[in-house]
Amino acid sequence: MPEAMSWTEFAIVGISCAITILLCRTVPLFALRGRELPSWLSRALTFIPPAAFAALIANDILSPGMFDAGLWPGALPIVAACIVIPVALKTKSLVFCIVAGVGSYGLLMLI
Amino acid sequence: MNNSQSIKEAFKLALPIMIGYIFLGVPCGLLCQQAGMDALQVFLLSALFYSGAGQYMIPNMWLAGSPLSAIIASVTLVNSRQLLYGASLSRFCSNTKKSLSFLYGATVTDESFAVNLAKFELGNWSVKAATMVNLFSQSCWALANVLGVILGSLLTVPTALASFAMTSIFLCLLFSQKGTLSNIAAAGFAVIGVFVCKLIGLTGPAILIGALVGVAAGMVVAALKGESHA
Numbered sequence: 001m002p003e004a005m006s007w008t009e010f011a012i013v014g015i016s017c018a019i020t021i022l023l024c025r026t027v028p029l030f031a032l033r034g035r036e037l038p039s040w041l042s043r044a045l046t047f048i049p050p051a052a053f054a055a056l057i058a059n060d061i062l063s064p065g066m067f068d069a070g071l072w073p074g075a076l077p078i079v080a081a082c083i084v085i086p087v088a089l090k091t092k093s094l095v096f097c098i099v100a101g102v103g104s105y106g107l108l109m110l111i
Numbered sequence: 112m113n114n115s116q117s118i119k120e121a122f123k124l125a126l127p128i129m130i131g132y133i134f135l136g137v138p139c140g141l142l143c144q145q146a147g148m149d150a151l152q153v154f155l156l157s158a159l160f161y162s163g164a165g166q167y168m169i170p171n172m173w174l175a176g177s178p179l180s181a182i183i184a185s186v187t188l189v190n191s192r193q194l195l196y197g198a199s200l201s202r203f204c205s206n207t208k209k210s211l212s213f214l215y216g217a218t219v220t221d222e223s224f225a226v227n228l229a230k231f232e233l234g235n236w237s238v239k240a241a242t243m244v245n246l247f248s249q250s251c252w253a254l255a256n257v258l259g260v261i262l263g264s265l266l267t268v269p270t271a272l273a274s275f276a277m278t279s280i281f282l283c284l285l286f287s288q289k290g291t292l293s294n295i296a297a298a299g300f301a302v303i304g305v306f307v308c309k310l311i312g313l314t315g316p317a318i319l320i321g322a323l324v325g326v327a328a329g330m331v332v333a334a335l336k337g338e339s340h341a
Binding site: 003004005006007009010012013014015016017018020021022024025026027028029030031032033034037040042043044045046047048049050051052053054055056057058059060061062063064077080081084085087088089092093094095097098100101102105106109 | 126127128130131134146147148152155156159160161162165169173179182183186187190191192193194195196197198199200201202204205209212213216217219221222225226228269271272273274275276277278279280281282283284285286287288293294295297298299300301302304305306309310317318319321322323324325326328329330333
C-alpha cells in the first residue's frame with residue numbers, strides 16, 4: 001500500500017491535469033469560433049456524437065482481457081447494456097436508462 | 112426566454128446528469144479518500160479539474176504505485192477526447208462573449224456536451240443556459256465527491272456497479288442519435304477502433320483514436336451514399 005498522497009504531490013498532479021484538460025476543452029473552441037468552417041469539417045463534426053459515445057461505451061465494457069476471469073464477469077456488462085438499449089430507444093430518458101442499467105447490473109451481479 | 116425560465120429549463124435538463132453524477136461521485140470520493148486525499152482536496156479537484164474518468168484514474172493509479180508523471184500523462188491522454196467536444200461546440204459560441212464562452216467550454220463533460228448539443232441544434236438555446244446546465248452538473252459532482260469522503264469507511268460501494276450509471280447514460284445518448292447508415296458506421300467503427308487500440312496497448316488514447324476512426328468511417332459512408340447532413 002503506497003503512502004497517502006502529500007499536498008505537494010496532490011498539487012503537482014491536480015494542477016497539471018487541470019491545465020491539460022482546460023487546454024483540450026477551450027483551445028479548439030476558440031480556434032474555430034466565429035469562422036466559416038469548410039463543409040468537410042462541419043460534416044465531420046456531425047459524426048462526433050455517435051462516434052464518441054460508441055467509443056466511451058466500448059471503452060467501458062470491452063477489453064482484450066475481459067474474459068480472463070471467466071465468461072460471466074466479462075459478459076455481465078454486455079448483458080446489462082443489452083437491457084438498457086431498448087429502454088433508450090423507447091424512452092430516450094437518461095433517468096430510466098440509469099435505473100434500468102444499474103438495476104439490471106446489480107441483479108446480474110447476484111447470479 | 113427570460114432568466115428564471117432559462118434557469119428552470121437548464122435545471123430540468125441537468126437533473127438526469129446530476130442523478131448520474133451522484134451515483135458516480137460518491138464512490139469516486141471514497142476512492143480518493145483511500146488514496147489519502149481530504150475533503151478539501153477532493154473538492155478542489157472537482158472544481159478545477161472536473162473529470163469523472165480522470166478523478167477515478169488519479170487515486171487508482173496512485174494506489175497502484177504509479178509515478179506522478181505516468182498519472183498525469185495517462186489522465187491527459189484519456190481526456191484528449193475533449194478536443195472533439197470543443198470543436199463541435201465552437202459554432203454555437205460565435206456571438207457569445209469570450210468570458211462566457213470560456214466558462215462554458217471549461218465546464219463541458221461527456222454528458223453535458225450531449226444534452227446541450229441536442230438543445231442547440233433545436234435552436235432556442237443559449238450559451239448562458241448551456242453553461243448553467245454545466246454548472247448544475249458540476250456542483251452536484253463536487254458535492255457527491257465530498258460526500259464520498261465524509262462517508263469514508265462507513266460505506267463500500269462496488270465501483271463497477273456505480274460506474275455503470277455512466278455507461279447507461281452513454282448508451283442512452285448513443286441510441287438517441289438518428290439511425291442513419293453513416294451514424295451506424297461511425298458508431299461501429301468507433302467500437303472497433305477502441306478495441307484495436309486496447310489490443311495493441313494504446314489504452315490511454317483509445318477513446319480519442321476510436322472516435323476519430325468512427326468519424327472517418329461515418330464520412331466515408333456518407334460520401335458513398337450521398338447522404339446529406341445539412
